[in-house]
Amino acid sequence: MTLETLVEQLDLKCKCCWEKLKAIEVNGGYAGDLLSDVMANSQAGNIWVTRQVHVNIVAVASLKEHAAIVIVQGANPEKETIERATREGIPILVSDLPEFQLVGRIYQLIGNG
Amino acid sequence: MPSEKFLEGIYYVQGRDFVDAGVVSSDIKRALKEKGIPESVIRRVAVITFEAEVNIISYADQGTIQLFVEPGAVTVEAVDIGQGIPDIELALQEGYSTADDSIREMGFGAGMGLANIRKYSDVFTLTSEPGNGTHLTSVVKLDGK
Numbered sequence: 551m552t553l554e555t556l557v558e559q560l561d562l563k564c565k566c567c568w569e570k571l572k573a574i575e576v577n578g579g580y581a582g583d584l585l586s587d588v589m590a591n592s593q594a595g596n597i598w599v600t601r602q603v604h605v606n607i608v609a610v611a612s613l614k615e616h617a618a619i620v621i622v623q624g625a626n627p628e629k630e631t632i633e634r635a636t637r638e639g640i641p642i643l644v645s646d647l648p649e650f651q652l653v654g655r656i657y658q659l660i661g662n663g
Numbered sequence: 664m665p666s667e668k669f670l671e672g673i674y675y676v677q678g679r680d681f682v683d684a685g686v687v688s689s690d691i692k693r694a695l696k697e698k699g700i701p702e703s704v705i706r707r708v709a710v711i712t713f714e715a716e717v718n719i720i721s722y723a724d725q726g727t728i729q730l731f732v733e734p735g736a737v738t739v740e741a742v743d744i745g746q747g748i749p750d751i752e753l754a755l756q757e758g759y760s761t762a763d764d765s766i767r768e769m770g771f772g773a774g775m776g777l778a779n780i781r782k783y784s785d786v787f788t789l790t791s792e793p794g795n796g797t798h799l800t801s802v803v804k805l806d807g808k
């Protein structure tokens with residue numbers, strides 16, 4: 551499924567890299583707030599669900615070649631985070647749902663990839 | 664015949680500079696891509712360099728990460744000046760961390776970094792002189808794990 555479809559289906563707010571949503575395929579997801587855990591266990595092409603908003607999440611997503619980052623519970627990514635994500639070409643999406651609900655809905659749509 | 668180990672780059676890491684965490688790892692990843700190193704190897708090296716970089720930022724004053732490429736392997740050497748590690752065995756245990764709250768708030772400090780570096784390395788050595796600094800070497804073989 552493309553990111554664009556996922557964004558529409560889940561009513562996600564897109565904070566940067568809109569122009570890329572159509573072309574990016576999501577091949578599964580990973581949820582986590584511990585950066586070492588995400589570094590070690592997520593896969594390239596995953597959509598990463600987290601409640602971290604600090605600029606370091608962009609470095610992790612970029613190194614792991616994630617499809618996008620989704621920040622949960624309507625939290626606001628820091629300005630630095632958006633700027634870095636724009637430079638690195640990593641879409642930052644925001645959902646109002648709590649993490650458990652959002653992951654459930656993503657799983658319903660794409661399964662494990 | 665001894666294999667030649669080429670120094671590909673030396674990257675400087677500044678302690679406490681969390682905003683730039685990952686920049687060196689990204690540079691290293693780019694360098695390896697340009698060299699045509701296989702994706703699976705680059706992925707493993709990315710985990711190793713990120714954790715090594717974050718440890719220098721979190722616990723040392725300053726350091727360097729050196730990247731060596733030879734025909735069969737990529738070697739990462741992280742050397743820092745700083746407090747060092749008094750008990751290496753303890754530091755390697757998953758879940759052990761001395762990170763303070765400010766570090767944990769950013770999502771670091773899970774105590775998995777060194778354990779993951781060791782897990783992703785084919786050869787791993789970690790030595791430290793408390794009060795002086797730490798020296799980590801990790802080799803990822805092209806036909807390894």
Ligand SMILES: Nc1ncnc2c1ncn2[C@@H]1O[C@H](COP(=O)(O)OP(=O)(O)O)[C@@H](O)[C@H]1O
Pocket residue numbers: 586714718719721722723743745746747748754755759760761762771772773774775776777778797
């Ligand atoms: N370069 C270093 N200099 C000093 N101490 C270090 C260094 N790297 C790791 N440590 C110590 O080892 C512990 C475990 O490191 P690690 O496994 O990366 O987990 P974390 O960084 O999440 O605490 C750290 O909390 C710290 O006490």
Ligand SMILES: [Mg+2]
Pocket residue numbers: 714717718772774775776777
């Ligand atoms: Mg660490």
